[in-house]
Amino acid sequence: MKQFFFRQAKIEDLEAIWPLFLYAKETMRQRGTHQWQDGYPFKETIEQDIVHHYAYVVEEAGEVIAYVAISRDGEPTYQKIEGAWLNQEPYIVGHRMVVGKKGRGKGLGSFMIREAEKIAIIHGIRSVRVDTNFDNQVMKHIFEKEGYTYCGIIQVRDGKREAFQKILV
Template sequence: MDFKENYSLRKATTADQQDIWKILQQAIERRKQDGSSQWQNGYPNLETVQSDIENNYGYLLEIDGKIAAYAAIIFDIEPAYEEIEGNWLSNEPYVVIHRVAVSNEFAGKGVATHFFEEIEKIAKAQQVFSIKVDTNFDNISMLKILEKLGYTYCGEVYFRGSARKAFEKIICR
């Protein structure tokens, strides 16, 4: 699928809330089917989506006018990243990517990888050259994306009492 000319990236609005929640529910089910424990405990939920939108964190990748993917892109300190068992690559300002979810219609077609590439452009435009992200140890698809895009494993961080693999990528200025 060649979608790279027919896509747009935009901030999510309240009107998108139900569509985002549907995509997240699809991703939650895919994680379950993949045997991953990620997102199997009531998080993320509709309140998470509302909070993302209210805080201007929610972004959508649309392809041919359809919402293909969602992510929270946060230009703020992530408290869970303040303590890491390991070492970050830098202490510079960073952008955090959370809650990456692709709709079933577009899953497996490189959409998440493309979304990450677009997030790099957003970061550069904001003069931020570090991207930090974490994922479950058993989220194989996300681990493959991070490896493919040159993210460096930095150690473990903890969310709601469980360890997560933490990654950072320094992007070219």
């Protein structure tokens, strides 16, 4: 089994992270997914994730092959939901998860979700909230596989997203 190393990203990682997003955007376009087809997330978005200590990478043999932003600062767009969250307790948010070409088919989406859950528990937080575009079947499958509950619809800058939550035990 391959060994993956999950760690907080550094600004020096930006040039290795950004191609993951370019690859993901193109892959989504080819699948017909509308998410991330308007330029977002921008390179500056990822840079800000790093500056705010939200950015995490997965390395394999010293090479960055995946990325996720994990925040304990909440998410303003989650304040209003068409539906209901499972609880109103503190939560972490997982955003901008990408897996590069070299990471495909290795279960890294689930791996990063589980690592985010570990971070939550370390900080005494027992809830994780995430969202994705309606047509992002890959992410929705990962959320389902990892035990996330569909909670409703949220509004983001470019449309609506399906929102999910998991209570950690």
